[in-house]
Amino acid sequence: MIDFLVAVLRSGTPLIYAAMAGMLAQRAGVWHLGLEGLMIMGACASVLAAAATGSIPLALLVAIGVCLVFSLLFWVVIEKLRASPIIAGLGLTGLGLGGTDLAVQAVYGTQGSVRAPIGLPHPEGFGAFSSLSILVFAMPVVVFALFLLTRRTRFGLRLAACGEHPFAARSVGADPGRMRLIALLLGGVLCALAGAELALGSLQIFSINMTAGRGFMAFSAVIFGAGHPIGSAAAAVFFSVVEALGIRAQLSFGNAVPHQLLQMLPYIATIAGIWLSGRLRGGARAPSGLGELRDA
Numbered sequence: 256m257i258d259f260l261v262a263v264l265r266s267g268t269p270l271i272y273a274a275m276a277g278m279l280a281q282r283a284g285v286w287h288l289g290l291e292g293l294m295i296m297g298a299c300a301s302v303l304a305a306a307a308t309g310s311i312p313l314a315l316l317v318a319i320g321v322c323l324v325f326s327l328l329f330w331v332v333i334e335k336l337r338a339s340p341i342i343a344g345l346g347l348t349g350l351g352l353g354g355t356d357l358a359v360q361a362v363y364g365t366q367g368s369v370r371a372p373i374g375l376p377h378p379e380g381f382g383a384f385s386s387l388s389i390l391v392f393a394m395p396v397v398v399f400a401l402f403l404l405t406r407r408t409r410f411g412l413r414l415a416a417c418g419e420h421p422f423a424a425r426s427v428g429a430d431p432g433r434m435r436l437i438a439l440l441l442g443g444v445l446c447a448l449a450g451a452e453l454a455l456g457s458l459q460i461f462s463i464n465m466t467a468g469r470g471f472m473a474f475s476a477v478i479f480g481a482g483h484p485i486g487s488a489a490a491a492v493f494f495s496v497v498e499a500l501g502i503r504a505q506l507s508f509g510n511a512v513p514h515q516l517l518q519m520l521p522y523i524a525t526i527a528g529i530w531l532s533g534r535l536r537g538g539a540r541a542p543s544g545l546g547e548l549r550d551a
Contacts, residue, residue, distance in 0.1 A: 267495030273473035274447035276442030285543035286419035287416035291470025292351025297450025299355035305371035318447040326443030374459040388456040402484040432446030479528040497524040
């Protein structure tokens, strides 16, 4: 049972960090379909920086810096150039997947995997949980902090107002464009941590397309969780439980069940979750001004 819980936490932590990024963007009125691209950029940058410097703090800083730059670019495209957030988000994902492939080829001359000499620190003294990285232990704190930030602070109220009613928010002194920028930059930091946990948490390796749709699963968790920090994190944990069950089933049944079918389970659960969300709530509780960006 403990091993199963460890597996859920290990696979769920990147999803939760990315889901928190999507949640912030949604509350600001932006559908963030670029989570997948930012995650893979964070993973690639952290491993390349760790391999080059041998320093985890520098690797995290480089990953965060890269994701901040592309989050800023995403904001400029949707806010200043008036591009569709959905199309721009998909473009950001494509840029991340293709750009990391190009970066690995440019640096190492290969399309294979890149291994880092070091990984994220693992706290000692927690038994089986000591195999988890420090970002896993920090994850509940981050989720609770974002809950307080978005639900119990003036900033959170203004952020929600910018997503719900941009015109009304501007009338009380809130700048929707600036609030969206802050939300996307915070999301960039979270996506960098998601990618770093995925690449340096236990594997200490980066491979092409290693996110394998986790950014889209995180986006789905935001919808399933109705844009609430705790709900989005819980939805991400649900997807992780399904993924861990699939891995257990592969180990238990071997070739008796096609492994492709078991690998599909998290994605089937994602689709089922979105369908269930729509059936129970009549659709995700989305801000009324979501995706319109019509205030400037």
